[in-house]
Amino acid sequence: MKDYPWEIYSLKELIHATNNFHDDNKIGEGGFGSVYWGRTSKGDEIAVKRLKAMTGKAEMEFAVEVEILGRVRHKNLLGLRGFYAGGDERLIVYDFMPNHSLITHLHGHLAADVLLNWPRRVGIAIGSAEGLVYLHHEANPHIIHRDIKASNVLLDSDFQAKVADFGFAKLIPEGVSHLTTRVKGTLGYLAPEYAMWGKVSESCDVYSYGILLLEIISARKPIEKLPGGIKRDIVQWASPFVEKDNYDEIVDPRLKGKFNREQVKNMVEIAMRCTAKPENRPSMLMVVDWLKGGIRRKKEVTMLVKDYMVAEEDEDYNDVDEDKNEDEDTDYERFQSRARRNWDGLKMR
Numbered sequence: 611m612k613d614y615p616w617e618i619y620s621l622k623e624l625i626h627a628t629n630n631f632h633d634d635n636k637i638g639e640g641g642f643g644s645v646y647w648g649r650t651s652k653g654d655e656i657a658v659k660r661l662k663a664m665t666g667k668a669e670m671e672f673a674v675e676v677e678i679l680g681r682v683r684h685k686n687l688l689g690l691r692g693f694y695a696g697g698d699e700r701l702i703v704y705d706f707m708p709n710h711s712l713i714t715h716l717h718g719h720l721a722a723d724v725l726l727n728w729p730r731r732v733g734i735a736i737g738s739a740e741g742l743v744y745l746h747h748e749a750n751p752h753i754i755h756r757d758i759k760a761s762n763v764l765l766d767s768d769f770q771a772k773v774a775d776f777g778f779a780k781l782i783p784e785g786v787s788h789l790t791t792r793v794k795g796t797l798g799y800l801a802p803e804y805a806m807w808g809k810v811s812e813s814c815d816v817y818s819y820g821i822l823l824l825e826i827i828s829a830r831k832p833i834e835k836l837p838g839g840i841k842r843d844i845v846q847w848a849s850p851f852v853e854k855d856n857y858d859e860i861v862d863p864r865l866k867g868k869f870n871r872e873q874v875k876n877m878v879e880i881a882m883r884c885t886a887k888p889e890n891r892p893s894m895l896m897v898v899d900w901l902k903g904g905i906r907r908k909k910e911v912t913m914l915v916k917d918y919m920v921a922e923e924d925e926d927y928n929d930v931d932e933d934k935n936e937d938e939d940t941d942y943e944r945f946q947s948r949a950r951r952n953w954d955g956l957k958m959r
């Protein structure tokens with residue numbers, strides 16, 4: 611094994627591999643660049659992320675992603691193969707994931723094919739949770755991903771989940787329980803306390819994971835627009851079914867009833883726990899434990915869910931740091947008002 615599991619590529623090789631970043635090779639579009647399919651001179655399939663514009667922000671994302679992905683190795687995290695940085699080019703090279711991202715299968719052009727049968731969904735739920743366990747509990751320093759969502763979970767040839775896109779990730783020094791930062795991430799997946807106060811800790815990823823879990827089960831989007839412009843999040847949508855013990859209604863109808871009812875119930879209950887108030891959320895270690903079907907523990911989860919479904923008293927957050935740096939992030943206001951509504955929803959749950 612080499613000291614570094616990644617290599618520094620030459621621009622020439624990556625231009626060659628991607629047919630000069632040809633449009634036909636484009637497989638993804640993200641916040642700060644495009645992703646291209648390519649084949650190396652050795653014949654390996656790769657994905658190359660290319661920075662669109664060399665802004666300070668984009669360059670920071672590039673640096674963070676390379677820095678963090680360079681440190682991690684896990685079966686459920688997208689592997690970094692290397693990078694190129696020179697002149698105005700910033701390129702990141704990954705293993706190519708032939709089955710695209712989860713969003714393609716849940717809401718995108720492959721949704722109609724229903725390649726994600728129930729066992730695959732369970733596998734993806736467990737795999738992405740295990741990737742997060744590695745980041746939160748095994749990596750040193752610990753890593754908070756901050757942008758867990760369906761488009762950032764990629765699928766390999768066996769439909770195994772690979773958590774990707776570390777451009778927003780944060781390293782957490784030992785002994786620090788939470789940091790206060792500018793809000794990054796995606797509406798619909800943001801933990802309310804993070805969106806409102808920038809309080810970031812592992813439990814923000816747990817919240818996003820809970821949303822993702824409901825999305826995997828139901829194939830509904832994290833937020834939907836109701837007639838009249840009112841927005842409803844996926845937890846608000848699922849809650850009435852949970853209360854009535856009507857879990858079948860939550861499952862993606864495209865599965866045509868082919869699913870394991872016990873597993874659905876277990877997974878929905880875990881998702882509800884993950885999206886509860888921060889102090890009631892489980893760690894990802896517990897989530898994996900529960901997902902792997904501690905039948906014994908399921909009773910415990912049910913009890914906790916019932917617990918917080920009873921209306922709760924208001925919560926105080928007196929320990930919010932005052933030094934929040936809220937300069938140029940334009941989305942911040944939007945995040946906040948969205949989060950406030952979310953938060954009110956949480957207090958009711």
Ligand SMILES: Nc1ncnc2c1ncn2[C@@H]1O[C@H](COP(=O)(O)OP(=O)(O)O)[C@@H](O)[C@H]1O
Pocket residue numbers: 637638639640641642643644645657659688704705706707708710711761762764774775776777
């Ligand atoms: N290794 C890969 N294999 C296949 N598709 C990929 C790969 N990496 C990224 N993609 C595609 O490109 C999209 C954007 O990549 P991502 O890393 O999330 O970048 P961004 O930071 O711009 O969101 C993904 O949602 C996915 O569809």
Ligand SMILES: [Mg+2]
Pocket residue numbers: 640641761762775
């Ligand atoms: Mg992304």
